[in-house]
Amino acid sequence: xxxxxxxxxxxxxxxxxxxxxxxxxxxxxxxxxxxxxxxxxxxxxxxxxxxxxxxxxxxxxxxxxxxxxxxxxxxxxxxxxxxxxxxxxxxxxxxxxxxxxxxxxxxxxxxxx
Amino acid sequence: xxxxxxxxxxxxxxxxxxxxxxxxxxxxxxxxxxxxxxxxxxxxxxxxxxxxxxxxxxxxxxxxxxxxxxxxxxxxxxxxxxxxxxxxxxxxxxxxxxxxxxxxxxxxxxxxxx
Numbered sequence: 001x002x003x004x005x006x007x008x009x010x011x012x013x014x015x016x017x018x019x020x021x022x023x024x025x026x027x028x029x030x031x032x033x034x035x036x037x038x039x040x041x042x043x044x045x046x047x048x049x050x051x052x053x054x055x056x057x058x059x060x061x062x063x064x065x066x067x068x069x070x071x072x073x074x075x076x077x078x079x080x081x082x083x084x085x086x087x088x089x090x091x092x093x094x095x096x097x098x099x100x101x102x103x104x105x106x107x108x109x110x111x112x113x
Numbered sequence: 114x115x116x117x118x119x120x121x122x123x124x125x126x127x128x129x130x131x132x133x134x135x136x137x138x139x140x141x142x143x144x145x146x147x148x149x150x151x152x153x154x155x156x157x158x159x160x161x162x163x164x165x166x167x168x169x170x171x172x173x174x175x176x177x178x179x180x181x182x183x184x185x186x187x188x189x190x191x192x193x194x195x196x197x198x199x200x201x202x203x204x205x206x207x208x209x210x211x212x213x214x215x216x217x218x219x220x221x222x223x224x225x226x227x
Contacts (some may be wrong), residue, residue, distance in 0.1 A: 035217075038120060042203060042219040043157075059215070090157065101147055102215060104157040 004029065004105035006091050011110045013078075013085075021076045021108045022095045023091035029103070030096025032074035036060060037107070038090040046089075049074055050096065078110060115140045117206050119218035126227045130131040134189040134221050136204035145185040147215070150180055150201045160202070163187065173197070196227045205217050 004025045007021025013019045025032065031050050035043040046057030049068040068074055074093075078085045088109050092102040120135035135160025138144065148160040168180040178189045188206060204218040 040219055042117075042119075043205075043217040045214065045216075048214065080227075092157075099158045101149075101162055104149075107154055 002095055004091060004103055006089075006105040006108050008107065008108060011108055012113055013110070014113055016080045018077055018079050019110065020092075021078065021089055021110070023074045023076065023105060024090075025093045025103075025105075026072075027093055027095075027103060028071070030071070031094045032068065033092040033102065034058075034074070034076045034095075035063070035090045035092065039092055043090065046076065051054055051104065073082035084108060114206055115206065115216050117204055117216050117218040119202075119204055121221045122219065123222050123224070125224045125226065126164075127144050128196055130225075132189070132191040132194045132223070134223070135200055135219060136187045136189065138143070138185050138187070138204075138206045138216075140185075140206065140208045143209040145209075146180060147174070147179075147205040148172065148187075148189050148206075149170050149203045149205060149217075150200050151220075154222070157203070160189070194223075195224050196225050199223060199225045 002107040007022045033048040034046040044060050046064050047066040049055035052071050065077045090107045094102045116139045118137045144195045146163040149157050150160045151157045161170050163180045171177045176191050180187050202221045204213050207215045
């Protein structure tokens, strides 16, 4: 069954701790994305990657880091430098080279206590 | 900078009412346009998309959207909504010079009363 998986579904962390959100896809898509969804603000792009070992900052990259060592995996680390990390995080992927639609994972809700 | 504007943040309709959700974007070149929907507790999924050709695009579940290039608009419509259309709707734009980057609107929450 092809798709995008994100884990965990809910995540709690204490202030000052880094946390890594997982995103895996078996769609053989080249491009992968991380978005943050906050009420009334839509989806804001954190980072994206067009190919393995390459990624670019999105509109709100400060306080976040990513890696793309494998085509199917694009983990996002929320660092202690992110001032307001409590949010819903969505991972997406898209086939390369075409301006196609994105496919989304189920999301991870991160709460900082 | 490119942006996408959705005019209505919250819409409440009764079943069988007609729906139109506005979407405007700011980019003068070639674009691909999308509407995504997020049903309660479900993944964000594609509703419909426009790449080229006929500016009136039909999507799933009876939705359609019209691309009006002169107005930079891509409004979503449905003649008769159902309770099951209750969801959040997002307009999104891919500018061809933007590569793989897609800009999303703030979303419109639709609630349909049974």
